[in-house]
Amino acid sequence: MAEHQAHATTGTYLRIAAILVMITLLEVGVFYVPAFQSVLVPVLLVLSAIKFALVVMFYMHLKFDNKFFSLLFGGPLLLGFLVVVSLLFLFYGGVRLRTGM
């Protein structure tokens, strides 16, 4: 039973759900507001990253679990992120080189 106390409480789960819904509403709102168009991509990426972190830390319990699980997840996640960034750099960099744009 003591193991369960190490996890978040039901109240925390509900608060996290409320925050997730509010961030989603904010994302959709930002999408429709013309004033945000110039900063749309960074704003949406930050909001998405916050949602991602909240689910992983509280619903997947990484905040409370053994740090080795964080390593097992964080290592490949970082590698996956680097794969995305590298491929985008390679392909979009290649386009610029070919077209001179």
Add this chain to the structure above:
Amino acid sequence: MRYDTQEHAAAVAHGHATTMGLDSRKMAFWAFIGSECLLFGSLISTYLIYKGRSLTGPYPHEILNIPFTSFSTFDLLMSSLAMVLALAAVQRGDMKQGKLWLLVTALLGMVFLGGQVWEFSHFYHEGLGLTTNLFGSTFYVLTGTHGAHVTVGVIWLLTLWVQALRGKLGPANAMTVEITGLYWHFVDVVWIIIFTVVYLIQ
């Protein structure tokens, strides 16, 4: 590190302890989720690389329905909440609540899948097939792979629910529910990224 000690004791009691004192099933599943990060990372990369390079329509801004997909996102977020409530209920031995929240999670997953089937068929009738253009190919492969994961999750959840109905699921099997939850929440976080990258950043 109180949780480590308790988890070690639980893992030893169930015969699943590793030399690190962690549950081997949970460790293996986190490694699996890590490998899934690379799978979805490559699919998202492919989508982004070919973004804006379709020579014929329909194009994303002509066809993507943000209000509808926002509802699907809300649905999946609520299914994650239902999943943690199911786990908490099973851990404290409240199987009545555990069964209820497992079923709610599965039903919300089915609602998401129903929405995806409607979206795909709607797009197809609008002229976007798998081979219509680069957007169609990368969109269907990425969201279809995610949908396949959701389908597996729903089947898994329903299997647990049936086990619970038969009285074969209790606090002693809480780790089984926790691992199911890890899978379900991972499917949710992948959708969080897809919703932003595919639907909102057009």
